[in-house]
Amino acid sequence: MSKVSIELSASARNARAMILQSLAITNNGDVAGKLGIDPTTLSKMKNERKTNGLTEIEMFCELLHLVGLKIVNADDVYCSVETAEATRELLKNCFNSPDYMRILFK
Structure with missing residues (x-):
């Protein structure tokens, strides 16, 4: 697979910011536990860049944008x-x- 750098859309950047801000005020260990993953795996989802230059969270946010969905506050x-x-x-x-x-x- 060739290395391709993807630029996030404005919608995906906003979604990423919302997710990261929410994670910053929660216990990531608890979140990881509820997902059934190790806290280091959650950290990698937030920080580790893939061959396309995006983190897993960024790819998910861009995927939502591409299919016409967006992230909003639950309330x-x-x-x-x-x-x-x-x-x-x-x-x-x-x-x-x-x-x-x-x-x-x-």
Whole structure:
């Protein structure tokens, strides 16, 4: 296999940062134990670069980006673009109604 260096997408860089920040505030030994791996294996996943220049965590983050997925905080709530557009349209119409605004901000 030839050595090819891959550049992470912005989405993958953000995901990597989220993962590494979360790991920085958790007990990596506990995380590794729950995964059924040795803590050194988890450390290698974070730090050891493969022939493509990426760590395992970076490759996973880029994989998610390539298949159209992203990492978000577990407590965050997201909606589809369609739902956001419908909400925007609804609010735009509602803000044009003084009666609706009076009821909304009663």
